[in-house]
Each structure stands twice: as structure tokens, then as C-alpha cells.
Amino acid sequence: MAPNPRVLKAFRAMKAIGINEDKVKPVLKKLLKLYDKNWELIEEENYRVLADAIFDDDDSKVSEEKENANGEEFADEAEVHDEPERPLKRLRLRSQEGQPSSSLNISNSMGDGTSLRKPKLEDEEIPDKNSLQRSPDMMKLQSGPVSTQSHTRNMGKQPASPIHFGAQGSPNPSMDRSLPSDLQSPQVWHSYKGKEPLLLQVAPTEKRPIVDRPCHAVRFKDTESVPIPKQKVHDSHALIKPKDEPYTDDFPPDDLPRYEVPIAVIRPAFPDSLSKGDNSIRSSLKGKRNDQEPLASNFVAEEDRGDSIPASSNNARTNSELAAVLEESPANLEIASSSLGEVKISLSCNSMLGRPNFHMPSQDELLKSMQEKCLRSYKIIDPNFSVLKMLKDMCECFLELATDSSHETQERLMNVTTSVDALKKSPVYSALGVGGSNCIPLNISNSSIDIHCFSQFGRPQFPGQIQPLSVDAHCLNVSVESNGGVELRGPESHQLVVVPQHQLTPEELRLLYDFNDITKGEEIVEISWLNEINNECPPHFVYIPHNLVYQNAYLRFTLSQIKVEDCCSSCIGDCLSSTTVCVCARETGHKFAYTSEGLVREDFLEDCIYMTRDPQRQCLLYCKVCPLESAKNDEILEPCKGHLKRAYIKECWSKCACHKRCGNRIVQRGIRCKLQVFFTSEGKGWGLRTLEKLPKGTFVCEYVGEILTNKELHERNIKRRRGINNERHTYPVLLDAYWCLKGALKEEEALCLDPTFYGNVARFINHRCLDANLIEIPVKVETPDHHYYHLAFFTAREVNALEELTWDYGIDFDDNDNPMEVFRCLCGSKFCRNMKRPNRSKSSLR
Ligand SMILES: C[S@@+](CC[C@H](N)C(=O)[O-])C[C@H]1O[C@@H](n2cnc3c(N)ncnc32)[C@H](O)[C@@H]1O
Numbered sequence: 001m002a003p004n005p006r007v008l009k010a011f012r013a014m015k016a017i018g019i020n021e022d023k024v025k026p027v028l029k030k031l032l033k034l035y036d037k038n039w040e041l042i043e044e045e046n047y048r049v050l051a052d053a054i055f056d057d058d059d060s061k062v063s064e065e066k067e068n069a070n071g072e073e074f075a076d077e078a079e080v081h082d083e084p085e086r087p088l089k090r091l092r093l094r095s096q097e098g099q100p101s102s103s104l105n106i107s108n109s110m111g112d113g114t115s116l117r118k119p120k121l122e123d124e125e126i127p128d129k130n131s132l133q134r135s136p137d138m139m140k141l142q143s144g145p146v147s148t149q150s151h152t153r154n155m156g157k158q159p160a161s162p163i164h165f166g167a168q169g170s171p172n173p174s175m176d177r178s179l180p181s182d183l184q185s186p187q188v189w190h191s192y193k194g195k196e197p198l199l200l201q202v203a204p205t206e207k208r209p210i211v212d213r214p215c216h217a218v219r220f221k222d223t224e225s226v227p228i229p230k231q232k233v234h235d236s237h238a239l240i241k242p243k244d245e246p247y248t249d250d251f252p253p254d255d256l257p258r259y260e261v262p263i264a265v266i267r268p269a270f271p272d273s274l275s276k277g278d279n280s281i282r283s284s285l286k287g288k289r290n291d292q293e294p295l296a297s298n299f300v301a302e303e304d305r306g307d308s309i310p311a312s313s314n315n316a317r318t319n320s321e322l323a324a325v326l327e328e329s330p331a332n333l334e335i336a337s338s339s340l341g342e343v344k345i346s347l348s349c350n351s352m353l354g355r356p357n358f359h360m361p362s363q364d365e366l367l368k369s370m371q372e373k374c375l376r377s378y379k380i381i382d383p384n385f386s387v388l389k390m391l392k393d394m395c396e397c398f399l400e401l402a403t404d405s406s407h408e409t410q411e412r413l414m415n416v417t418t419s420v421d422a423l424k425k426s427p428v429y430s431a432l433g434v435g436g437s438n439c440i441p442l443n444i445s446n447s448s449i450d451i452h453c454f455s456q457f458g459r460p461q462f463p464g465q466i467q468p469l470s471v472d473a474h475c476l477n478v479s480v481e482s483n484g485g486v487e488l489r490g491p492e493s494h495q496l497v498v499v500p501q502h503q504l505t506p507e508e509l510r511l512l513y514d515f516n517d518i519t520k521g522e523e524i525v526e527i528s529w530l531n532e533i534n535n536e537c538p539p540h541f542v543y544i545p546h547n548l549v550y551q552n553a554y555l556r557f558t559l560s561q562i563k564v565e566d567c568c569s570s571c572i573g574d575c576l577s578s579t580t581v582c583v584c585a586r587e588t589g590h591k592f593a594y595t596s597e598g599l600v601r602e603d604f605l606e607d608c609i610y611m612t613r614d615p616q617r618q619c620l621l622y623c624k625v626c627p628l629e630s631a632k633n634d635e636i637l638e639p640c641k642g643h644l645k646r647a648y649i650k651e652c653w654s655k656c657a658c659h660k661r662c663g664n665r666i667v668q669r670g671i672r673c674k675l676q677v678f679f680t681s682e683g684k685g686w687g688l689r690t691l692e693k694l695p696k697g698t699f700v701c702e703y704v705g706e707i708l709t710n711k712e713l714h715e716r717n718i719k720r721r722r723g724i725n726n727e728r729h730t731y732p733v734l735l736d737a738y739w740c741l742k743g744a745l746k747e748e749e750a751l752c753l754d755p756t757f758y759g760n761v762a763r764f765i766n767h768r769c770l771d772a773n774l775i776e777i778p779v780k781v782e783t784p785d786h787h788y789y790h791l792a793f794f795t796a797r798e799v800n801a802l803e804e805l806t807w808d809y810g811i812d813f814d815d816n817d818n819p820m821e822v823f824r825c826l827c828g829s830k831f832c833r834n835m836k837r838p839n840r841s842k843s844s845l846r
Pocket residue numbers: 539683684685686687727728729730731762763764765766767768821823824825826827
């Protein structure tokens with residue numbers, strides 16, 4: 001008899017995914033019997049049911065073997081394996097197969113001595129070696145569009161849970177389709193238990209990498225047997241513990257994962273079919289849950305409050321919960337907890353897939369490396385920082401959110417509808433930039449705004465009763481109390497920023513938003529700000545990474561002006577490694593000012609330091625008509641008081657033929673060190689510090705501001721004096737290194753820099769008399785013109801991490817005619833020029 005073409009087709013389909021006929025045959029037979037020869041069910045979605053059943057068969061055999069090996073005590077259960085197993089159990093196991101090497105599973109018992117009780121395991125769910133060795137094709141088979149389909153219906157709504165469920169995808173419209181129509185009644189559901197078609201699709205044409213799926217290779221087990229909310233069956237990510245599988249108290253052998261499958265899964269919503277249309281299924285499923293329904297379900301129900309079954313909040317926290325933050329590839333984050341306080345964080349990262357050199361690092365290795373990374377890259381400055389603690393904090397935070405605040409959360413949620421509109425009308429809304437889809441303001445009344453995200457692993461600390469409510473992967477944690485007080489935490493969770501207890505202005509809010517990077521992305525590095533002293537925010541200014549002309553200043557940057565002898569037009573690559581010294585080093589004694597490590601050469605640096613600090617070696621040059629004096633507009637023109645002659649650096653630039661990364665281009669490449677703007681404790685206001693150790697001669701930053709003529713600055717200063725006098729001023733600098741050379745300067749050629757309104761981080765560098773750790777060196781980049789140059793700060797000595805960076809403003813504290821505001825110096829230096837004159841008139845000091 002000719003073979004049934006449907007059978008042949010089934011064989012072919014299975015062969016295409018690496019399953020041979022021998023395996024297919026018996027399973028197909030069973031299925032045909034079970035489905036009463038309803039081929040359509042078997043053929044649906046490219047024989048997915050068949051493929052699943054084959055996997056099940058494999059699993060059962062392995063379990064059977066194991067059980068047989070375990071002796072007779074499991075004999076009764078062995079019969080169970082004759083039945084095709086529940087697809088969901090398979091799914092769970094497969095998730096493990098695909099991901100063991102690429103997922104980090106960390107329980108709350110993270111070796112910190114305060115370990116939580118170990119969850120117990122189901123022996124029969126421990127993944128076996130065979131199941132971990134499926135063919136790549138089989139693994140791909142499991143990688144249908146599951147992760148992109150699930151549970152994201154609520155994206156348009158605010159999630160009720162503090163965890164962001166699902167970062168992408170759409171509602172699963174195939175949900176109904178994925179169930180045979182007769183399976184959609186609760187009764188039939190049970191008769192078909194184990195046959196619920198998975199949402200995974202056997203689609204050889206769409207072989208997404210297996211890690212597209214979130215990892216569920218986690219098992220939580222409570223001491224009690226906890227039934228699983230059946231509605232989760234419909235979620236492609238759902239991992240459901242079969243209700244009749246008993247727990248044991250056995251711990252897994254050391255070489256096996258401690259957790260295998262969560263006993264419950266929180267999902268943000270039912271699929272459409274369940275949440276809206278088909279309440280019968282939902283009700284019946286709900287009915288299958290016992291009173292110990294996990295809180296997870298409550299979240300679900302709360303979100304769908306309007307149109308579906310109300311949640312039962314009783315007993316809400318008696319069971320385990322799993323919240324999954326299923327982010328876009330490449331990483332999926334899952335967080336689970338049990339009523340016993342066990343919390344599990346699981347991060348699946350697919351970026352290592354396909355790397356031939358992949359190996360499993362040890363946990364110690366991983367934590368150490370991560371710790372170093374945090375300290376180095378994330379500017380975490382707490383020496384006691386530990387990754388374990390960070391993760392533990394995250395677990396605690398999760399528990400807190402999921403327990404204490406849940407009711408409050410729901411209540412707040414109810415207020416959102418009315419208050420969001422109010423917020424949208426407020427300038428604060430736009431100032432915060434929360435209008436985008438990422439940030440969800442959740443409670444706005446009496447100037448109270450909660451914005452929260454879980455992008456950081458720190459434990460957010462919120463003042464008063466404020467609890468974080470919504471999730472956004474990109475926003476900062478900003479929590480504004482109804483009294484206007486704000487606490488704000490970023491990725492460095494220990495970095496508490498205390499902000500004013502008054503109604504925040506849009507500027508302040510904007511600053512809060514930028515606390516992680518005061519440069520707003522203008523620099524290559526991020527520069528955070530931190531106030532651990534009081535409620536003050538940094539002053540408002542516009543961050544600019546390069547000087548900008550205000551109005552009348554005259555800068556000549558023409559290419560024709562740069563003569564051949566002023567640039568190295570015949571150099572190649574890195575001038576520093578060339579055997580001949582190029583013309584750009586001419587002005588520094590035919591030696592480059594920089595070393596190959598990018599530091600200022602020691603002898604050159606020393607010269608600069610001495611020229612600035614040592615009065616004996618200082619060389620003052622005097623103008624015939626001093627622009628500084630002229631700008632004073634006094635009746636009688638005072639003679640020039642002298643300008644310091646300084647050494648300067650000439651960097652290679654665009655007209656040079658060398659490489660952009662030539663070692664003689666340091667300042668023009670911008671800030672590279674890890675800096676932080678912080679509020680000083682000595683009363684100097686804001687200051688700048690380094691977060692890392694800086695060797696002597698390191699370029700820190702340039703003094704950037706508006707380029708003004710001297711006259712313009714003078715006019716500004718007059719206005720400033722008329723204004724509020726008790727505010728801290730920035731300290732404009734004169735670009736006067738070469739004034740002497742040409743005698744009288746034209747007004748537009750005498751330049752200075754004012755960083756008050758437009759500037760960079762250098763505007764926060766405080767003054768220190770004489771022994772400051774920074775030295776300013778004029779650096780010529782674009783122009784050989786002597787009137788304009790960059791004022792660059794280099795370390796005058798090795799500077800330790802967290803040390804404040806200071807420079808000597810060169811203030812003469814006795815000069816009452818000083819065009820700049822004089823302040824009472826609090827530099828603390830033993831050489832303080834202000835300290836030596838305690839009798840100085842108070843009126844001249846601020
Ligand atoms: C360039 S700004 C530095 C940043 C400033 N601390 C702030 O909070 O914005 C200069 C101002 O800082 C303050 N300042 C700088 N160095 C100081 C010192 N050694 N003692 C006291 N105040 C100082 C003075 O108010 C000065 O006008």
C-alpha cells in the first residue's frame with residue numbers, strides 16, 4: 001500500500017528540523033490516536049504539535065530511565081510518562097537547553113552570608129544531559145517569535161506592576177488560533193491537557209536564534225505545593241508547574257542548577273482572547289487556581305480592571321511570584337520571588353551566542369570583573385561597592401515594591417488618569433521631557449511627580465511614602481514629593497542628590513534630569529553632579545564643549561592664515577613617533593610638549609609651574625596701552641599692571657598632515673578623565689573632582705566659555721555687580737599671554753573667556769592659592785594668532801581619585817580694583833594669600 005502522503009509530509013517536515021523517521025513514527029501514531037486522526041491539528045503551524053510531542057517523548061524517556069534507575073519508589077509515576085507530557089513543561093526545559101551557558105542565574109542567597117532558604121526542587125524537572133544536547137536545528141525550532149509576541153498589550157497602558165513587562169511586540173493575535181477551537185472551552189482544555197499548542201512556532205523559514213526567547217530556566221519552589229495560575233498557559237513565556245507534580249525536599253546535586261522552573265509567572269495581562277472576549281476561559285482558569293493565587297495574577301487583573309475579572313488581593317502574597325522584564329534582545333531580565341522572601345534575578349544575554357571562544361566563567365570571576373567595571377566605568381566611587389550587594393538591593397527593592405506598596409500602587413494608578421492631563425499642561429512636563437513613550441508620570445498633584453525606572457541596579461530610595469510606580473529603561477529615578485522635595489538616584493545608587501524643598505523651576509528639573517551627565521552628551525565622557533551637603537542644584541548654564549564668540553571678539557581661523565611653516569604638512573601618522581621633530585614642536589624648544597602616554601612632558605610642566613608660582617621666575621610683560629585698563633573706562637588711564645609671560649603648547653591641527661590621533665593632539669580631543677561636579681563641604685559652593693587617579697601632567701579640561709572682548713566683559717561685570725551680589729560668580733579669564741607683543745591692542749583683539757552663561761565643567765573649578773593641583777597652560781590649536789588660544793588645565797602633580805581639582809586664579813586679594821569679584825578664600829592652603837590678611841575690610845569680601 002502506498003504510504004499516506006500526509007505521513008510522508010510529516011516525516012519530511014520533521015526531517016527538515018533534524019528528527020528522523022524512527023522517532024517520528026511512534027509519536028505520530030500516538031498523536032493520531034489521541035487526536036482521533038485529526039490531521040489538521042497535527043499539521044497546524046508546521047507540525048508544531050508533533051515536534052513538541054517528540055521532544056516530550058524524549059524527555060519522558062530520559063525521565064523514565066532516571067526514575068528506573070532511582071528504584072521502585074517512582075514506579076507508580078512511571079506510568080504517567082506514557083501520556084504525552086505537557087508542552088509547557090517541555091518549553092521550560094527547552095529554555096534551559098538553549099540557554100544554560102548564556103544565562104546568569106543569581107538567587108538571593110548570593111553568598112553574602114544572609115542566604116535565603118534554598119528553594120526545593122522537583123527531581124523530575126531537573127534537566128538531563130540529553131536534553132541539553134539537542135541538535136541546533138531542534139533548538140532553533142523552539143525559537144519562534146515567542147518573545148516578540150507576548151504580553152505587550154499593556155504597553156500602551158501604564159503597567160500596574162513596578163516591573164516593565166515586555167519591551168516590545170504586540171498582542172498575540174494568534175492566541176485563539178493557536179488553540180483548536182474546541183480547546184477553548186474549559187472542559188476540553190482539561191481533556192487535552194498536555195496538548196495545548198505552544199505559542200512557539202515550528203517555522204523553519206524563521207529560524208531566530210534561540211535566545212530570542214526569554215530564559216525560563218529557573219525553578220522556584222516553595223515549601224508548600226503551590227498551584228499554578230492556569231491562565232499563564234496562554235502566555236508563550238509562561239512556565240507553569242504541572243499541578244500534580246509533587247515537590248520534594250531534595251536539594252539538587254551541586255552540578256545541577258538549583259532552580260529550574262518558577263512556580264508562578266507574573267504576566268502583565270491575559271492575551272486578548274482571555275482578557276476581553278472570552279471570560280469563560282479566564283474564569284475557568286481562575287477557578288483552577290486555589291486561594292493561594294500569586295500576587296502576579298493580581299497585577300494582571302489590576303491592569304485589566306476595566307474590562308475583566310477583578311483581582312483577588314487576598315492571599316496575594318502567599319505564593320511565589322515572578323516578574324519578567326523582557327527587554328529587547330540582546331538581554332532579558334527576569335526577577336522572581338517567593339513568599340519566603342526568595343528573590344531570583346535572571347539575566348539572559350544572547351550576545352555571546354555564536355562566539356567560538358565562549359566559555360562559562362566562574363561566578364567569582366564574573367563578580368570580580370563586574371565589580372571592576374562598575375568602579376571603573378560607572379563612576380561608582382564608594383570603595384565598599386559590591387556587585388553582590390547591588391543585586392541584593394535589587395532583590396530587596398523588588399520585594400518591597402511587590403509587597404508593601406502594591407495597594408498603594410494600585411490606588412495611585414487610579415489617580416493617574418486625572419492627573420496626567422494636568423501634568424501635560426504643565427511646563428514641568430516638557431521640562432522633564434517625560435512626554436515620550438518611555439517615561440510614564442504616574443502621580444501628579446500638588447507638584448508631585450513620580451518618575452521611575454529600573455534601568456539601574458541600585459535600590460532606589462524614595463522619600464516619604466513615595467514609591468516608584470512605573471518603569472522606564474532610559475529615565476532617571478526622579479521622585480518629587482508633594483512638598484517639592486526630591487530625591488534622585490541614578491545608576492550609582494549611593495549617589496544621593498538632595499534637591500530643594502520648594503517648587504522646582506523648569507531649570508532645576510532640567511538639571512535633575514541631567515544629574516548623570518551635566519554635559520548633556522556634549523563631551524565624550526559623562527560628567528555627573530552630586531550634592532551630598534544640601535539642597536542646592538548646580539547653577540543654570542548652557543554646557544558648551546568649545547569656546548563660542550559672544551559678539552565682537554575677532555578670531556581669525558582662516559586656512560590661508562596658517563602658513564606652511566606653522567603646520568606640519570609633510571608629517572605622516574603620529575608626529576611623536578617620527579624620528580624628526582615636526583614644525584609644531586618648534587615653539588616648545590623643538591621638543592613635543594606631550595609624551596607618548598599623552599601627558600605633558602615633565603620638564604615642560606615644571607617650567608610652566610614655576611613660571612606661574614615662583615615670583616622669582618615670573619616674567620611680567622607690560623603693555624603700552626593695556627586693554628585691561630582701557631576697559632575700565634576710568635577718567636585716568638592707569639598703566640599696565642603686567643601680564644604673565646607663559647610657555648605654551650602648539651598642537652598639530654587640521655592643516656597638518658598627521659593623523660587625527662597624533663600624539664601632539666591632546667586638548668583638541670576633549671575631556672577624557674572621569675570627573676564629577678560636586679558640592680564642596682568647605683563653603684566654596686560647587687567644585688570639580690576627579691573620580692580616578694590622575695598622573696602628573698594629565699590633561700583634565702579646557703577653560704571653555706564665551707569669547708568676549710575685554711570691553712564686553714567689563715560691561716558684564718558692571719551689570720553683575722548691580723545684580724544680586726551674594727551669588728557665586730564664575731571667574732572670567734583674560735587671554736592675555738601675548739598682549740605685550742604688539743603694543744597697543746585693538747579692542748576686539750583683547751579677548752577673555754566668560755563661562756558664566758555658556759561654559760564647560762571648568763566653570764566649577766575652585767581657586768586654591770599657590771599649591772593648586774591644576775596648572776593652566778595656553779595651547780594653540782587652530783591659529784598661530786597670539787590673541788586667541790585655549791586655556792587648558794593639566795595636573796601639576798599626581799591627583800588621587802575623589803580629590804578636588806583646583807587652580808590658582810592668580811587673585812590679588814588686596815586689589816580692591818580687581819575687575820573680578822573677590823571672595824573670602826577658603827582654599828585651605830597653607831600658602832593662602834587671603835588667610836594672611838585677617839584684617840582685610842569685610843566689605844570688600846563676600
Ligand atoms: C569659577 S567659580 C567656581 C565654582 C563655584 N564654586 C560655584 O559654586 O559655581 C568661582 C567662585 O567659586 C567660589 N570660590 C572659588 N574658590 C574659592 C575659594 N578658594 N574660597 C571660597 N570661594 C571660592 C567663589 O564664589 C568664586 O567666585
